[in-house]
Amino acid sequence: MRILLIGYGRMGRMIEDMALRAGHSVEKAIDIHNSGDLRKLGAVADVAIDFSTPAVLPLLGDFIRRTGMALLSGTTGYSAEDFEAFQSLGAYAPVLHSVNYSIGIAVFRRVLAQISPGLLGSFDAEIVETHHNKKADAPSGTAKLLYEAMDPGHAYTPVYGREGMCGARGEREIGIHALRGGTVAGVHTVNFFGQDEELSVTHRAASRAVFANGALRAAEALAARPKGCYALEEILFGGKV
Numbered sequence: 001m002r003i004l005l006i007g008y009g010r011m012g013r014m015i016e017d018m019a020l021r022a023g024h025s026v027e028k029a030i031d032i033h034n035s036g037d038l039r040k041l042g043a044v045a046d047v048a049i050d051f052s053t054p055a056v057l058p059l060l061g062d063f064i065r066r067t068g069m070a071l072l073s074g075t076t077g078y079s080a081e082d083f084e085a086f087q088s089l090g091a092y093a094p095v096l097h098s099v100n101y102s103i104g105i106a107v108f109r110r111v112l113a114q115i116s117p118g119l120l121g122s123f124d125a126e127i128v129e130t131h132h133n134k135k136a137d138a139p140s141g142t143a144k145l146l147y148e149a150m151d152p153g154h155a156y157t158p159v160y161g162r163e164g165m166c167g168a169r170g171e172r173e174i175g176i177h178a179l180r181g182g183t184v185a186g187v188h189t190v191n192f193f194g195q196d197e198e199l200s201v202t203h204r205a206a207s208r209a210v211f212a213n214g215a216l217r218a219a220e221a222l223a224a225r226p227k228g229c230y231a232l233e234e235i236l237f238g239g240k241v
Helices: 010-021 032-039 054-067 080-091 103-119 141-150 209-223 232-237
Strands: 002-006 025-030 047-050 070-073 094-097 124-131 157-159 173-180 186-194 197-205 228-230
Touching (some): 002 010, 010 025, 010 209, 032 054, 054 080, 103 197
Parallel strands (some): 002 025, 047 070, 157 173
Antiparallel strands (some): 124 186, 186 197
């Protein structure tokens, strides 16, 4: 597989290292400071892998519309408008966006989508995520993914932390809490609290390698797909959550 890397931070460099060791080639790496190179670049690879910033999306969108190259993105911080613009690229190429490419998290989402409808209402649900002390955003994009899997119709209200005399917990809310410290790559736990019983489901990432490995696996499958906007579950399991 020939790869165009967009975003050459820690994740981009890890993907490059893993790709080369797996026998793939990285044709070019574009970082944020030279993203303007996309204006003059042709279809130099089988797939573009983007772990940059939302600010690069307009240039990236023009590039995909011009070249029709497959695009896998793990860029976080997209607004609703950004995500709509990304999805529109499916008319020109196979595209996929996810804020977490861990295979375990993909399975976690499927589990939540199956068990949450039967538990919510009789159990209180809370999400706790933990990340390293350098992470800038909270809650994590993955915590939001898990919340969406639990409550796709938004029948419940997300509550981001509690402080002071906030009153008793509401029946139709899901608490989402962020912990920060050390070098934690990512821990996500969903707790269901019932009458005299509790159920917790946890995913732990020991390193960023799980995200890079999942992204490469998904990129290989995406490059062989016809144009369209795909969900990670379609690529990995053949169906959506």
